[in-house]
Amino acid sequence: MEQRQLGRSGLMVSRLGLGTMTWGDGTDPNEAASQLAAFVEAGGTLVDTADVYADGVSERILGQLLRSLVDRDDLVVATKAGLTPRGYDASRRHLLAALDRSLDRLGVDHVDLWQVHAHDPATPYEETLAALDEAVASGRTRYVGVSNYGGWQLATAATWQRAWPGRCPIVSDQIEYSLLQREAERETVPAALDSGTSVLAWSPLGRGVLTGKYRTGIPADSRAARDRLEEFVAPYLGEQSSRIVESVATAADGLGVTPLAVALAWVRDQPAVASALVGARTTAQLRAVLLADDLTLPDEIRDALDDVSDV
Structure with a gap:
């Protein structure tokens, strides 16, 4: 897999990242282990x-697998903090305490990428970003990013971090991005390109809808049925x-591939996107995604999909 x-x-x-939101909530540890093994075998990091x-x-499940299944150094481990049951909290107090708890659950002394899960309007930027600097300086993370930032x-x-030598740059913004959600192209993607920040695209399959599974109704085993x-x-x-x-399905028929492959290839190769994060409840679902990674869309197909999904 391309890095x-x-x-x-x-x-x-890796240009496909493994999302683990369902681990422990629909995906048990054994299934998670199978997913991670398939992902690493395909070259995912x-x-x-x-x-x-x-x-x-x-x-906790990922931490167990880092000790029993894969070599820690073979993965880029990313986690996030800044959401609580009460809402947003990107204060220095919460973030650094949350990072320590994450490291304990993962069973590691550092993560590779630590991200602020969402913008907290109640906390000044300088406080949140100083916490990121401290996390890097203390060795608890190697790189820092944000998530769901407009x-x-x-x-x-990004500008604040570049304004003074020694501050740690923001390397990524994890955002929802797909053919069904292109709002990011108005401001976020241009801001990422201008600041040298990569996009990590979550839900690149439009919350599963772009696979075509909902074309004739709601399957009993789908997310929409829960x-x-x-x-x-x-x-x-x-x-x-x-x-x-329907346009994605038509393109897939013409190319002899699945709608999943078309939708994934479209977002994976958009400007600024470093990786498309894919999550699956089962290993079978994940293997279908990994097999689809070989597709590169012809320009005429990409242009047609751009037109039909234009924001």
Whole structure:
């Protein structure tokens, strides 16, 4: 699998990253182990988790697998902090305490990439970013990034870090990005390109909708059929989304591949994107994604999909 530079740093990550939000919440440890083994076998290196995924269980499962299944040095381990049951908290107090708890659950002395999970309007930028600097200076993380930052938020943070020698650069912004969610192209992607920050695209398959599984209804085993996740998928089940999904299916038929492969290739190769983060409940689902990674879209197909999904 192709390895790409993350931001202007020396860190290289696989162009597909393994998301672990379902680990401990729908994906048990044995299935997680199978997923990680398949991912590493395919040449994947970037594994992304967060302190809030399954209330920390995702990190614990990954930590167990780092000790029993794979060599820690073969992976780029990324985690996040800044969300709580009460909302956002990117204060210095919360972030550094959350990082220590993450390291304990993972069973490591450092992570490779530590990300602020979301912008916290109640905490000054300088406080949040100083916590990131301290995390790097103390050796608890090698690189720092943000997540779900809009364009002006990313530009502010990246500029602040570049304004004084010795501050740690923001190397990535993890955002939702797919053919069904292209709002990032208005400001966030341009801000990333201007600041030398990479995009890590979460939900590149449009919360599963771009696979075509919802074209004729809601499968009983899908996310949309689960009460807790129904609202997560519902925004992408409307008429406009349906037109995009049908266009993806048409392109897939013409290329002799799956809709999943078309949708994934589109976002994976967009400007500024270093890696598309894919999550799966089962190893079978993940293997289908990994097999789809070989596709590069012809320019005429990419242009047609750009037109039909234009923001």
